[in-house]
Amino acid sequence: MRAEDPLGEGARVFTVLHRQRALALARASDLLRAAGIVRSPLEGIPVSVKDLFDIAGEVTCAGSTVLRGQPAATVDATIVQRLLAAGAVIVGRTNMTEFAFSGLGLNPHYGTPANPWERSRGRIPGGSSSGAAVSVTDGMAAVAIGTDTGGSVRIPSAFCGLTGFKPTARRVPMDGTLPLSRALDSIGPLAASVRCCALVDAILAGEPVRPLSPAELDGARLAIPAQVVLEDLDDKVARAFDAACARLSAAGARIRRLAIPAFARLPALHAHGTLATADAWHLNRGFIEARADAYDPRVLARMRPGATMGAADLLELQAARQSWIAEVTAAASGVDALLMPTAPIVAPEIAPLQRDDALFTRTNALVLRNPTLINFLDGCALSLPGHEPGSAPVGLMLAAPGGQDARILALALAVEQALAQAGP
Secondary structure (H helix, E strand, C coil): CHHHCCCCCHHHHEEEECHHHHHHHHHHHHHHHHCCCCCCCCCCCEEEEECCECCCCCCCCCCCCCCCCCCCCCCCCHHHHHHHHCCCEEEEEECCCHHHCCCCCCCCCCCCCCCCCCHHHCECCCCCCHHHHHHHHCCCCCEEEEECCCCCCHHHHHHHCCEEEECCHHHCCCCCECCCCCCCCCEEEEECCHHHHHHHHHHHHCCCCCCCCCCCCCCCEEEEECCCCCCCCCHHHHHHHHHHHHHHHHCCCEEEEECCHHHHHHHHHCCCCCHHHHHHHHHHHHHHHHHHHHCCHHHHHHHHHHHHCCHHHHHHHHHHHHHHHHHHHHHCCCCCEEEEECCCCCCCEHHHHHHCHHHHHHHHHHHHHHHHHHHHCCCEEEEEECCCCCCCCCEEEEEECCCCHHHHHHHHHHHHHHHHHHCC
16 A cells, blocks of 8 residues: 555554555445445545544544543544445545644644655645645545645645635534534545545535536636735745636636625634634643643644633624625625635745744744635635646635535536646
8 A cells, every 4th residue: 555655655644544444445345346336436436534533443533642542433423424335445544733723734743744746845735634635646545535624625735736625514514523613614525626526525415426517617707805815925826826817717707806805804803812712722621731731832822812712702703703704795796706826825845834933823824814714704615726737736716605515616617627728
């Protein structure tokens, strides 16, 4: 198995590798195929799952060492049950940012898998679904399942040249999934294409698997938010985004700037803390009081402000979120999708971020900025490669308010096809 190659990233990609079980599942799938039984298009396909999902008989550690001594799960998470019922071969549990609380993917306990782009320079894979992304890029799995609370499926997909889909959160059940924030968490796939993501998304959501047809790109109304999302782009991202927009315009898409003032107000809404901070503190406070020294200090630093958030702060933020969602939904009502860079920078190197806490904090906030807008919106979004072949991976994100998943997937397929036809 590629995951066991001592010269590869497998030791940093997987926290648990299911070698024998995966081989048994694959043999069972072969026997079913030989008998003319194919449970789904995912039959026999190797899939990795993030270390947040319960698998019966194993401890769900969430990229931590704090939870190692906890009782093993007795029942598979709902999404694991659905994958197995569809014939997927689950190859193992993937490494991640501890408790999913960073967009960069660093993990001091299990190591940080290196991005496939310029691997010798040791660039971050993105997080928190770091091992998920590299398991796909390095051929250890065909599909990975991650979670997305503030971009944790889309960011590693963007940095590693993959496609990642964040569904409307309520479509995929969280049963048996260790949460970061129950208010923001969603479960989605990382894969090589839009069609792959749509297929796996249907299975995760318990919906019929239907062929995905591209939307009509000629005349499609795409809006680039005028606030926030284009700030502080590095040169590589800016060039790739402009080139992708030009190609989509040439294919007939009607691209315009759209004022969404609410985007610029989001930091003010979080002046007294975030939903993720409040939830993370609530879920971890007992472990922190007992074993704070076992935490990644940077994750712990992000959790601690939750201790000072009062009930009034949380209630005010929840109410403000509903008003904010209504405002953004109204602003976007006349377009088919919002269009923006997934992350404003390309994947930076790991070593400087490990050395410098201030650099880590700034970079993490910058990388999370655009995806987080869609989680707070309770929306759906897909990141697909928007760069020239052979150049630094750059993610192109299509997003919409919640419940528009089918539209986003169909439109993303049309965008994917248009960018491929345009050529380098």
